[in-house]
Amino acid sequence: MEPLGDLSRGVEQKPGVLQPAIALAKEAHQGINGLDGKPLFEHCVRIKDDPTMVSEAQQLVALLHDASNPRYSTIPLESLFGRMEQIGCTEKVIGAVKCFVRPPEDVWPYDLWIDYLKRDPLTKDTKIADSKDALANFPPEREEQRQAWQRTLDRLSDDAPEPPETTARIEEAMRRYPLPDLSKL
Numbered sequence: 001m002e003p004l005g006d007l008s009r010g011v012e013q014k015p016g017v018l019q020p021a022i023a024l025a026k027e028a029h030q031g032i033n034g035l036d037g038k039p040l041f042e043h044c045v046r047i048k049d050d051p052t053m054v055s056e057a058q059q060l061v062a063l064l065h066d067a068s069n070p071r072y073s074t075i076p077l078e079s080l081f082g083r084m085e086q087i088g089c090t091e092k093v094i095g096a097v098k099c100f101v102r103p104p105e106d107v108w109p110y111d112l113w114i115d116y117l118k119r120d121p122l123t124k125d126t127k128i129a130d131s132k133d134a135l136a137n138f139p140p141e142r143e144e145q146r147q148a149w150q151r152t153l154d155r156l157s158d159d160a161p162e163p164p165e166t167t168a169r170i171e172e173a174m175r176r177y178p179l180p181d182l183s184k185l
Contacts, residue, residue: 020087021060028067028075035145036137040072043133050129060093061126065100077101095180096122107177114155115166116173120182128156 022045029041036043047053047062067073067080075083084094100123103113117123131153138146174181 017088018056021063024083025063025067028073030074032072040066046133047129052125052129057093058125060089061096061122062129064097065126068097068100069102092185095182095185098180099123103177108173112169112173114152116170118156124156
């Protein structure tokens, strides 16, 4: 896999952003367990440490992607994004984390949202690492959830060009409930 910096512009970080981001993720997930019953912060660190997360931008998004989910974070969204900016995260990294704010299901069905995440290497790589970690750490009795994660991973790993009908559905969803356009950051 090519390093993200070679694939996308706007991801270079100011020096020293990773340590404050670790502290921010730890604060955001304080006392919160993931679906596997373990501290959610540990899941985010495992994703950051995934061998595919080679750039600092990837590691930042990996650390903070679940902090954008109000169910999994003690920090309100606007405060989270402001604090990310304060510690030196680029607009691209903040935008990528905003992509993980789960949009309404009636506008963005889950599979369509995954197709949207596939469009940018930063969000795609994070969701792939997230899915792999979930699969590796889910208890066996949660087979239905494990199968759902496998379907997500399979969808993300499919490198076929986006079908025109998917493009049309994403464009319609963007009109109804816009998500960040990372290609413009």
